[in-house]
Amino acid sequence: MKQQRVLIYSGGALGAWALEDTQLGDIYVGADRGALFLVQNGIRPNIALGDFDSVNETELNLIRLNSEELLTCDPVLKDYSDTEMAFSWALDQKPQEIILYGGLGTRFDHSLANIHLLSQALPSQTTCTIVDSHNRIRLINQSTRLQRSNRFSHVSLLPFTSKVTGITLQGFQYPLHQATLTIGQSLGVSNRIIEPFAHIEIDQGQLLVIESID
Structure with a gap:
């Protein structure tokens, strides 16, 4: 174990x-x-x-x-x-x-x-x-739960693969539903968690989750 x-x-x-x-x-x-x-x-x-x-x-x-x-x-x-x-x-x-x-x-x-x-x-x-x-960085390829942090106020989501599909965000200031992010886009930059816990769901691809202080 x-x-x-x-x-x-x-x-x-x-x-x-x-x-x-x-x-x-x-x-x-x-x-x-x-x-x-x-x-x-x-x-x-x-x-x-x-x-x-x-x-x-x-x-x-x-x-x-x-x-x-x-x-x-x-x-x-x-x-x-x-x-x-x-x-x-x-x-x-x-x-x-x-x-x-x-x-x-x-x-x-x-x-x-x-x-x-x-x-x-x-x-x-x-x-x-x-x-x-100033940062906490992880890479995900499946649904993930994030706890709201007093230290890391901003959350950015950047595609690590050429395309990440089926992105659904719950508990964020700027939600998404079945969205697609492709390399070169800044749509996922500088979001915020507004609930005690937030959820990121993805269908395919790898997504960088970057929590930042400022």
Whole structure:
């Protein structure tokens, strides 16, 4: 039975906010500099992995001494990003939920690639979320219920596949009924949840659900 959460800390934007929602029993994964963030905040990663090209020898040794397991790879010969390696490891654990912190930052290419990682979790229906200080992002391909959040006031829906059909929204300020969103449209941007719970129904396609503070 799926019970545990896996929290991945990558090398993007991180702060105290990334430690506010930790729970007893969480599994901690540090990807490259994300492992250093965990160690510096008194958290022992269950596993630290990556090429560690963003830390110096002293920092790497600190990670090595304070992690339960360390997996390193060659920065030139590897085929996957550090975050993808961590995400694949997390999926192999078959957890109930995966949360990625530090997956967004100033490198837009890395941010976009990390959002694409969410598609790997759809076959197993593992709940996966990317969280930063202003956004919470998930990818869905089936009906989903959202709880209204005091923190995330806006909800945007963007098609991840070329077309998403049969979109019906209930509990939103701007409802939809059997609508279709296609790549390039902004119809789903900046909605709001007005009920305690909102429902998103879709027939076909993959839909990005982006909750934002402002």
